[in-house]
Amino acid sequence: MSVVVKDKKELFLEQFRVSEGLSGESIAAQIALQNLAFPSTRDEYWKYTRLTKIQNSSFSIEESNDDVKVLSIDEKGAHINCVNGFFGDLIGKLPEGIEISPIEEVRNSLVEYQHEFFAALNTAYFTSGIRIKVAEGVVMDNSIQLNFVNASSGIQAQPRIKIEVAKSASAQFIFNFQNEGNENNFWNVVSEMKVAKNAELNVHQLQQGGDENYLINTIAVQQKRDSRFAIHTICLEGKILRNNLNIAVEGQNCETKLNGVYLASGKQHFDNHTYVDHIAPNCNSSENYKGIIDDKATAVFNGKVMVQPDAQKINAFQSNQNILLSDDATINSKPELEIYADDVLCSHGSTTGQLDEEALFYLKTRGVSEISAKKMLIRAFVFDVLDEIKLDSFRTHVEELVDENFKV
Amino acid sequence: MPDKLAQQDLALDEYINSEYKYGFTTDIESDNAPKGLNAEIIRFISKKKDEPEWLLKFRLDAFEKFQTLTEPEWGHVKYPKPNLQDLIFYAAPKPKKKLDSLDEVDPELLETFKKLGISIDEQKRLSNVAVDIVMDSVSVATTFKETLAEKGIIFCSFSEAVKNHPDLVQEYMASVVPVNDNYYAALNSAVFTDGSFCYIPKGTRCPMELSTYFRINEANTGQFERTLIIADEDSYVSYLEGCTAPMRDENQLHAAVVEIVTHKGAEVKYSTVQNWYPGNAEGVGGIYNFVTKRGLCEGDHSKIAWTQVETGSAVTWKYPSCILKGDYSVGEFYSVAVTNNYQQADTGTKMIHIGKNTKSTIISKGISAGKSSNSYRGLVKINKSAINARNFSQCDSLLLGDTCGAHTFPYIETSNKTAKVEHEATTSKIGEDQIFYCNQRGINTEKAIGLIVNGYCKDVLNQLPMEFAVEAQKLLDISLEGSVG
Numbered sequence: 001m002s003v004v005v006k007d008k009k010e011l012f013l014e015q016f017r018v019s020e021g022l023s024g025e026s027i028a029a030q031i032a033l034q035n036l037a038f039p040s041t042r043d044e045y046w047k048y049t050r051l052t053k054i055q056n057s058s059f060s061i062e063e064s065n066d067d068v069k070v071l072s073i074d075e076k077g078a079h080i081n082c083v084n085g086f087f088g089d090l091i092g093k094l095p096e097g098i099e100i101s102p103i104e105e106v107r108n109s110l111v112e113y114q115h116e117f118f119a120a121l122n123t124a125y126f127t128s129g130i131r132i133k134v135a136e137g138v139v140m141d142n143s144i145q146l147n148f149v150n151a152s153s154g155i156q157a158q159p160r161i162k163i164e165v166a167k168s169a170s171a172q173f174i175f176n177f178q179n180e181g182n183e184n185n186f187w188n189v190v191s192e193m194k195v196a197k198n199a200e201l202n203v204h205q206l207q208q209g210g211d212e213n214y215l216i217n218t219i220a221v222q223q224k225r226d227s228r229f230a231i232h233t234i235c236l237e238g239k240i241l242r243n244n245l246n247i248a249v250e251g252q253n254c255e256t257k258l259n260g261v262y263l264a265s266g267k268q269h270f271d272n273h274t275y276v277d278h279i280a281p282n283c284n285s286s287e288n289y290k291g292i293i294d295d296k297a298t299a300v301f302n303g304k305v306m307v308q309p310d311a312q313k314i315n316a317f318q319s320n321q322n323i324l325l326s327d328d329a330t331i332n333s334k335p336e337l338e339i340y341a342d343d344v345l346c347s348h349g350s351t352t353g354q355l356d357e358e359a360l361f362y363l364k365t366r367g368v369s370e371i372s373a374k375k376m377l378i379r380a381f382v383f384d385v386l387d388e389i390k391l392d393s394f395r396t397h398v399e400e401l402v403d404e405n406f407k408v
Numbered sequence: 409m410p411d412k413l414a415q416q417d418l419a420l421d422e423y424i425n426s427e428y429k430y431g432f433t434t435d436i437e438s439d440n441a442p443k444g445l446n447a448e449i450i451r452f453i454s455k456k457k458d459e460p461e462w463l464l465k466f467r468l469d470a471f472e473k474f475q476t477l478t479e480p481e482w483g484h485v486k487y488p489k490p491n492l493q494d495l496i497f498y499a500a501p502k503p504k505k506k507l508d509s510l511d512e513v514d515p516e517l518l519e520t521f522k523k524l525g526i527s528i529d530e531q532k533r534l535s536n537v538a539v540d541i542v543m544d545s546v547s548v549a550t551t552f553k554e555t556l557a558e559k560g561i562i563f564c565s566f567s568e569a570v571k572n573h574p575d576l577v578q579e580y581m582a583s584v585v586p587v588n589d590n591y592y593a594a595l596n597s598a599v600f601t602d603g604s605f606c607y608i609p610k611g612t613r614c615p616m617e618l619s620t621y622f623r624i625n626e627a628n629t630g631q632f633e634r635t636l637i638i639a640d641e642d643s644y645v646s647y648l649e650g651c652t653a654p655m656r657d658e659n660q661l662h663a664a665v666v667e668i669v670t671h672k673g674a675e676v677k678y679s680t681v682q683n684w685y686p687g688n689a690e691g692v693g694g695i696y697n698f699v700t701k702r703g704l705c706e707g708d709h710s711k712i713a714w715t716q717v718e719t720g721s722a723v724t725w726k727y728p729s730c731i732l733k734g735d736y737s738v739g740e741f742y743s744v745a746v747t748n749n750y751q752q753a754d755t756g757t758k759m760i761h762i763g764k765n766t767k768s769t770i771i772s773k774g775i776s777a778g779k780s781s782n783s784y785r786g787l788v789k790i791n792k793s794a795i796n797a798r799n800f801s802q803c804d805s806l807l808l809g810d811t812c813g814a815h816t817f818p819y820i821e822t823s824n825k826t827a828k829v830e831h832e833a834t835t836s837k838i839g840e841d842q843i844f845y846c847n848q849r850g851i852n853t854e855k856a857i858g859l860i861v862n863g864y865c866k867d868v869l870n871q872l873p874m875e876f877a878v879e880a881q882k883l884l885d886i887s888l889e890g891s892v893g
Contacts, residue, residue: 325825331821335831339805342810343810344835350829352820352827
């Protein structure tokens, strides 16, 4: 049995291997890959997400120079396209103090690839990478939008991004995953984000990478003291969509915010894993994920808050709320706390249910049709999370998308 | 303020250093099996207990399945794996003769129970409790049997049940916890020595609380209890289980299996106070408590409630669960788990909703001190068929000191849109404002902490039957004595 599994893993890895010699940490990652098994539902980390479809598919690398039409969310912002996993040139004007360069080799990886198969896969064989540096004290008024676009079918794309926000700087990014009718694509994206002392980083993700495509999106964040980090993840499309969000809060007085909305329908499978590691004392973190699951879709939420010994005075809050709309929808929620310090206030809550019947009744008595009333309530449920998005253009865009989904 | 803090620390140290009060051993000759585990030993146990052929076959099948299983690794506990080949799987106090009254019980044994404060005669006279005492795997005294027999209630040791009620045992044994359910359940199925059996006939309300006291008494003895409770239609029983064990340097393994079946309209309330030897302040010794407890709400409108107060054992690995199969069935789980020194507890529950309109409630309170680790691990699973299922879970953790850990690992799986599932958990220390408030009113810090901890556990303690509530409160008080909680 184990021999068969190994063969499948080998076959899977075959298609990624590159002929040229590896350098930097890619070498270590390649060695790690030899020892790591392909993730299965027997692994706690992948308990609710079956990856056999990915393992049994074959993907090719295809560099594309096609002109792609991308969705522009922040009109004033600059764009960088990543077509089929290859980064192109910058479109638009970059504010001063921001520097973009390609990643030649991986050094000082924030992503833990020794124990994580897909992080190792990207670290060893990433297709293309960019590094974005925001210099000290620079405040970005507009965002930089990274567009992850499919130009063909059956491809594998493994872009790698490194964002470094220097001391007292403030930056905002949009990660836009989009698709134009392509299928059977496998995206394995790795992003590393360093937020230096007193800096601020806001990341917005809009995931509409197509319902026949796979996306594994790993983000590792390192926060230094007095820094602020916020990420908003909107999951809308994906055959298997997995977000791994690992945040190491290494300095004191940090603020960390993780928000997410997932609207799953059809046969979609959305899996959001978050891990906030409080290493230093006196920090706040809050997490709010809301999901609506319809048809035969499955959603997974696994949020973990770790408070290390001596990381006192931590306030950590975590909430996951779900609404199931159909008889075949499934939600697996696993909010975890692992606490090794005593002077903390940590809590989590998870709820699953239907729309509030009383609220529904109230609206109906006011002459609102049942369908309209339901949509209204769903909208209110989701907008609660969206309200926290500071980047107006992104918030408005997402609100429109949600409205479209639940048009009254 | 620093003074107060220092005082608190001192109090905390005192608590941490308080000795296990029930540590002593009784000198009773025992009839031991040779060390080790193999098919021969199983035959030895079976023969020793004069068991029928079907039970031996059951044991050997279980042993076969056991050999294909491996020890679970997923728990948030670390401990040296017990070497099963080094354990004695059967130890029984030598049967002197058949016992009908207390006078015939080994005086030394009675003395042991006196030290524990559970003098049988007192129990017999004052409280209306029938006590089935299990000492080193064999029942030696059963009281109130006649009273129960009048009602048609069967309450006896497992071995007796095998002899006198083989049909019931064969029908229900391993029907809730299959032999290959997990490593320790399989081990228990292969080598269990004794336990309790209880059957409540249709429409009967058991007039008294049934209880069993377990003690582990023989050095190097693994204790493998098996409890089976069957509540027939519209019956009710409240079952108590309490444990204290003497001090030992070597780890002792306890892998029990408890199965409960409730039929239509029946209700079983199962309460546990567990205070086994937790090891010394350096983390040496102590009991390994790897227990599989599961109840099946077979019939409609049936109910199973688990209440536990866990203060002992070096390592606890225990998840009393409910399978809510009947429509409108109810599962409840109330737990207080206290860990100190190097104790580790990974405990919680599983609520599996299958029937329509099923309801479950989980209240878990963890208190950790010293260098201990206390985890709540629970599963709430709402199956597709469980229309209108309802669950509410609350898991709170209290940390005393900055060297301990408190963890929460809930698994919530919902596949039904009509289900309502709520889970909430908090982790914090005792608020300084609360202590200050008490101080202000002339209550010193120690007492204040005792008060706050008791209040914190109230939701669970309230669920215990009277006798147990007193014992549990006493236990918490002992833990809190001269100290902080």
